[in-house]
Amino acid sequence: MHSSSDGPDLREMWLQQRATGALDRFNDRTPAIYRLPIETPATVAEWVAGWGGNSLFLTGPIGVGKTHAAWQTCRNWLTAFYGPDRSWQGSAKVYTYRSTALFDALRPDGPDEVRRTLIKELQDAELVFIDDIAAAKVTEWTQERLFEIFDERYINRRPVIITSDVLPGDLSPVTGPRVASRLAEMCRGSVVLMDGNDRRKQVAA
Numbered sequence: 195m196h197s198s199s200d201g202p203d204l205r206e207m208w209l210q211q212r213a214t215g216a217l218d219r220f221n222d223r224t225p226a227i228y229r230l231p232i233e234t235p236a237t238v239a240e241w242v243a244g245w246g247g248n249s250l251f252l253t254g255p256i257g258v259g260k261t262h263a264a265w266q267t268c269r270n271w272l273t274a275f276y277g278p279d280r281s282w283q284g285s286a287k288v289y290t291y292r293s294t295a296l297f298d299a300l301r302p303d304g305p306d307e308v309r310r311t312l313i314k315e316l317q318d319a320e321l322v323f324i325d326d327i328a329a330a331k332v333t334e335w336t337q338e339r340l341f342e343i344f345d346e347r348y349i350n351r352r353p354v355i356i357t358s359d360v361l362p363g364d365l366s367p368v369t370g371p372r373v374a375s376r377l378a379e380m381c382r383g384s385v386v387l388m389d390g391n392d393r394r395k396q397v398a399a
């Protein structure tokens with residue numbers, strides 16, 4: 195028998211299932227070591243709550259935990275996206291790329307159509323995480339493709355999460371000056387310097 199209270203309960207269950215499904219799929223494509231749930235620094239955790247298009251830039255020395263914090267933040271972001279505090283806004287696409295793989299995929303020698311599709315997906319996705327942005331070699335061609343991606347995200351206030359051992363102010367040689375300029379504005383107020391020791395060495399000790 196149905197009562198008038200069935201409606202909200204069913205909707206709640208349906209939303210819960212969508213959230214669980216999205217998080218399960220995200221966990222499946224998370225690299226094994228970054229699946230471990232961790233506490234992120236307070237400033238990083240606060241960013242998740244700060245909707246409105248602001249991006250997040252995690253910087254700091256090797257092994258301090260930037261990449262792990264970024265994966266955890268993507269999970270937190272997805273949880274919040276499907277959470278009860280937000281009215282239903284369809285499903286969220288979260289793209290995660292190492293800079294090396296991304297720059298490779300953007301190269302001019304691959305099929306045009308595949309590259310155009312990737313650029314469009316990276317322009318439109320609800321969240322894009324690029325790991326270690328300064329780790330890969332860039333060409334002028336890659337910088338132009340990055341500009342296409344970042345300019346579209348910038349003008350539409352779509353967030354990115356970037357990790358890097360290079361500060362945003364020093365990114366020009368990697369991304370080109372126009373992307374670096376946009377990133378500076380996108381990440382204003384949410385550049386987090388993660389300080390500490392190389393956790394890999396602590397594990398080995």
Ligand SMILES: Nc1ncnc2c1ncn2[C@@H]1O[C@H](COP(=O)(O)OP(=O)(O)OP(=O)(O)O)[C@@H](O)[C@H]1O
Pocket residue numbers: 227228232233255256257258259260261262263326357359393394
């Ligand atoms: N808060 C945490 N609690 C426990 N382990 C952590 C935490 N953060 C990171 N780690 C672990 O520390 C190691 C290094 O973390 P991570 O790969 O995120 O570092 P990184 O700053 O991205 O390094 P790199 O600059 O070399 O890319 C990994 O094994 C990771 O799982």
Ligand SMILES: [Mg+2]
Pocket residue numbers: 260261262325326357
């Ligand atoms: Mg890393």
